[in-house]
Amino acid sequence: MRNMAGLLVCVLAAAAWAGIDAQRARDLYEKVTPSLVVVQYTYDGEVGRRELAGAGVVLSDDGLVMTTIALFPAQIANSQMKEFKIIIPGDEEKEIPAVFLGRDERSDLAFVKAADKAAHAWVPLPFEQTKLQVGQTVCSVGLLPKEAGYRSYYAEAFVSAILRGPVQHILVSPDGVAGVGSPVFDEKGRAVGFVMGQQGRGVLLSETRTPLDRVNEPPRFFIPTQEFAISLLKPPTEKEPVRVAWLGAVLTGIKKEVAEYFDLKGTNVAQVGDVVADSPAGRAGLKTGDKIVAMDGKPLERGDDPEEVAQILLRKLRRIEPGKTVVLSVLREKDKPPLELKVKLEPQPRQPYEADRFYAEDIGMTVREMVFADIYAKRLPPETTGVVVSFLRPSSAAQTARLQPGDLITSLNNQPVTSLKQYETAFQEFRKANPAEAIVVVVTREGATQVIRIQPPQ
Structure with a gap:
């Protein structure tokens, strides 16, 4: 703990030589700290x-x-996340019950809200949109892990590059x-960005193995x-969760030889x-192989890599309000004008983390409802029914029987x-009548069908 306190002093003092006046750095640190909280569930x-905890901003x-x-x-189902709290850091930590409002896949954020807004004098932090430049000094204020009492700390750097992409x-x-x-600030103390999750960088403040x-x-x-x-x-x-728009088609970059054939070099x-049948794309008439060159009359954007054009377009589409119509300009044949296809976007299908689950403790297996992603990934007929294996406890009867996560169970005994619900009821009724007998399931895996016998521990 003493080392942590010394580290806090060092990182704050570093501001003097890194570009921002030390007094301004201290003022910003003191101003921002009340807006930083811990989100725990x-x-x-x-x-x-x-218990899992991470940094949040009011x-x-x-x-x-x-x-x-x-x-x-995404591996954690909504139904498995409970007892949300907002923790106010300080010498006397304050825990405030909270409500999970949901994941927001439009921006890779998530939101919680205090169950009682009067439980604390909240200090909101406004964010501003501004254009950043290479060489510009930026600073940030974050929270140290639980072992350090969730103390806030200051960091400073300068912009090295601005990377385009999705x-x-x-x-x-x-x-x-x-x-x-953590929020990120410019030299004027304006909140101009946010540190998102990124590979190789820990998210959890509750992780004690590597607190530094x-x-x-x-x-x-x-x-x-922005x-x-x-x-x-x-x-x-609470009443209106985020709805992400869905196109119903896979988009990719275009190969060089295809671009040359269609005279699209530089476009x-x-x-x-793939185009999903009975999806917004399918109903609009999009076909495999079509080349989209514009949306609503505007050319598509590219990133630093031309292959990112498709990802950028998909992200734009996902941010449009479901129910709205966009016009896609599509080339289908060489030397012919683009087709103007009107696509009415829909909310994306239910995701696996939203599906209900059932855990059979005696055989150590969790199954969940099927969702559209299962049918699409496994290339199954739309009318297919069953449940999907989502978890196997190590060394359990189900794992010993060689079931695998992702297996589709279509038959039980x-x-x-x-x-x-039907699977859960049938399983429980069978187990009540036959406590020690094996269950027999029919499983679909990679297009093949298997019959698997699961013997519970005796």
Whole structure:
């Protein structure tokens, strides 16, 4: 703890030589710290309960808090996340019950809100959109891990590069920015960005194995405000979760020889791959092989890599309000004018983390409802029914029987599986009548069908 305190002094004092006056750095540090909180929840998994915590930023005076979506991995189902809290750091830590408002896949953020807005005098932090320049000094204020009492700390660097892509990233000098979940400021003290989850950089403040990694190996990237402004303007609420728009088609970059054949060299193009039947793309008439050259009359954008054109277009589409119509300009045949296809976007299908689950403790296996992604990935007929294996406890009966995560169970003890509820009821009734007998399931895996016998421990 003494080492942590010394480290805090060192990183704050570093501001004097890094570009921002030491007094201004201290003033910003003191001003921002009350807006930094800890978002904590309990992961109630099959093998036990675990508290997970990450950094968050207060956005409004009624206790709305933003954090990174990386704190809520897609492998964790919504139903497994419980007991949300907002922790106010300080000598007397204050825990405030909170409500999870949801993941926001438009911007890779997540939001929670205090159950009682009057439980604390919230200090919101406003974010501003501004254009950053290479060489510009930026600073950030973040939270140290639980072992250090969630103390706030200051970091400073300068912009090294501005990277285009599906999401614009700002690369900073090796000094880095504060940990994941921290706001980033310009020389004027304006909040101009946010440190998102990134590979190799820890998200959890509750992780005690490597508590100093946030400082010793700081993140090198942050996202400018304009990349997540849509989520600040319209965050999810308890009554209205975020709806992400869905096209229903795979988009890729275009190969060089194809671009040359269609006289598209130097043009930003997204090529259509698979088109889902009865999807917005399918109903609009998009076909595999189509070349999209414009949306709503505007040329497509490119990133630093031409292959990113398709990803940028998909991200733009996902940020449009479901129910709205866009016009895609599509080349289908050489030397013919583009087709103008009207696509009415829909909300994306239910995701695996939204699906209900059932855990059979005696055989150590969790199954969940089927969602569209399962049918699409496995190339199954739309009318297919069953449940999907989502978890196997190590050394359990189900794992010993060689089931695998992702297996589709279509039959249980010679009875077709029509829904999760039907499977759960059939399993429980069988187990009650036959406590020691094996169950027999029919599994679809990589297009092949297997019959697997699962013998519970005797």
